[in-house]
Each structure stands twice: as C-alpha cells, then as structure tokens.
Amino acid sequence: MFVAAVLLAGVVYDFVTTIEAPRTSTRVAGRVWVEGNSYRAELAPDPKRGTDVVISTDADRTATFLDVDKQTWAYRVRVSNDVRSSSLFRWPLPEPHLDGKPVVTHEVGETTEIAGQRATLHIVTARFRVMSRVEGEKVGGTIETTARMWVADALPSLPMDSRVRTGWPEVDRELEPIFANISGMVMRHELEVTRTMDGGPPQREITKTIVSGVQIADVARERFSVPEGFEFKGAKAP
Numbered sequence: 001m002f003v004a005a006v007l008l009a010g011v012v013y014d015f016v017t018t019i020e021a022p023r024t025s026t027r028v029a030g031r032v033w034v035e036g037n038s039y040r041a042e043l044a045p046d047p048k049r050g051t052d053v054v055i056s057t058d059a060d061r062t063a064t065f066l067d068v069d070k071q072t073w074a075y076r077v078r079v080s081n082d083v084r085s086s087s088l089f090r091w092p093l094p095e096p097h098l099d100g101k102p103v104v105t106h107e108v109g110e111t112t113e114i115a116g117q118r119a120t121l122h123i124v125t126a127r128f129r130v131m132s133r134v135e136g137e138k139v140g141g142t143i144e145t146t147a148r149m150w151v152a153d154a155l156p157s158l159p160m161d162s163r164v165r166t167g168w169p170e171v172d173r174e175l176e177p178i179f180a181n182i183s184g185m186v187m188r189h190e191l192e193v194t195r196t197m198d199g200g201p202p203q204r205e206i207t208k209t210i211v212s213g214v215q216i217a218d219v220a221r222e223r224f225s226v227p228e229g230f231e232f233k234g235a236k237a238p
Contacts, residue, residue, distance in 0.1 A: 010035035010219030017209040037159045038224040059159040074234025084167040086193040093132035102128035104174040114187040115214045119150035141197040153184035187211045
C-alpha cells in the first residue's frame with residue numbers, strides 16, 4: 001500500500017548540478033516539483049538573470065521558461081535537434097564516422113541511502129573510435145563515457161530524460177535499451193566524458209547532479225502552468 005501511494009503522489013526535491021569542462025566550470029541549483037509527466041524546476045536566483053523557472057507537462061518533450069522577476073514567459077526553442085549529453089561527444093574534424101563497433105557495458109552496483117531513499121548504483125559505459133580525413137590523411141581518436149546513476153526504485157521515474165545521448169546513432173542504439181530498463185527516481189547522476197585525439201592530450205568533462213530534501217507530497221496543478229498576468233516574450237510554440 002505504501003508503494004502504491006508513493007506512485008500516485010508528487011515528489012518535491014532540491015538539486016545541485018556542477019559541470020567541470022576543459023575551459024569552464026558551472027554550478028546550478030534549485031528546487032523541482034514533479035507529478036506524473038509534469039515538472040516545475042525553479043532555479044536559485046541569479047543576480048544577473050533573476051529567478052528562472054522551467055515547466056513542462058509532457059515529460060519534457062516541450063517546455064516553457066518563466067522569468068519571475070519580469071513576469072514574462074517563452075517557449076523553449078532548441079537551436080537544433082542534435083541534442084547530446086556532453087559537448088565532447090561532438091567530433092571537431094570534418095566528415096567523422098565510427099571506426100568499428102562501440103563497446104557498451106552495464107553493471108549494477110551496491111544499494112545505499114541517499115536523501116532518505118534506498119538507491120541502487122547503475123554504471124553504464126561506452127567506448128568508441130572515430131575517424132576523419134583531413135587533407136587526405138586519416139585522423140582518429142577515442143570517445144569514452146561513464147554514467148553512474150543511483151536510482152530509488154520505490155519512487156517514480158522523473159519526467160526528465162536521464163539517459164545518455166551521444167549523438168552517434170550506432171552508440172545510442174546500444175545505450176537506449178539499457179536506460180529504458182532502469183526505472184525509478186535518479187537520486188544522483190554523474191557523467192564523465194573523455195575525448196582523446198590520437199597523439200593528443202585527453203579532454204574531459206564531468207557533470208554531477210545530486211538530489212536532497214526529497215518529499216512525497218501532492219503538487220497543485222497550478223505549479224505547471226503560466227501564471228495569469230505573465231506576458232509572452234519569445235518564439236512561437238515548437
């Protein structure tokens with residue numbers, strides 16, 4: 001009965017995401033309200049941007065941005081459909097293609113407690129070679145990624161996509177069934193990507209998201225809609 005009640009209720013939690021890239025370092029924090037396929041992510045106030053909110057009611061297929069301070073809203077517009085989990089999955093040389101078959105693994109680790117929930121560690125890795133031709137010469141390298149996800153299967157899966165997207169169809173076809181079979185709320189997510197050109201130094205990007213303050217609660221539907229009085233600013237609906 002307890003599990004059934006949890007699956008029907010909403011979830012509220014805090015999060016901190018950090019990104020360590022070759023030239024930049026980023027930190028984002030906030031609070032998220034979730035119920036079914038809807039979510040509201042309220043980011044911690046930024047002195048330069050104010051308070052930003054993202055809402056979605058269709059499992060993040062589309063989303064809306066709210067500027068609370070200016071009381072405006074806009075649809076999320078992606079620059080392209082080439083959505084990747086890390087910038088290092090992009091190859092910096094022309095006409096890239098995979099060299100051989102990617103090596104993909106999935107390991108289930110120990111169960112531990114995070115934010116008051118029992119969470120099981122899943123480790124998913126992928127390694128693949130990429131080749132390009134520059135001025136008639138073959139130039140290659142390797143991309144490696146490791147995703148560590150601590151998942152609480154007693155809580156519903158979040159409506160935000162937590163799978164790894166490399167943008168390489170041959171690799172993503174191997175990864176998709178693995179992530180499709182991991183169910184539950186992701187309590188901690190670590191993604192490490194390393195891109196190494198042959199003969200060059202490795203470039204590494206590490207993204208971590210840590211959840212805290214998890215609460216099971218009913219969430220008012222109004223949280224997932226644009227407040228009255230907010231003015232539309234931005235592009236047309238996607």
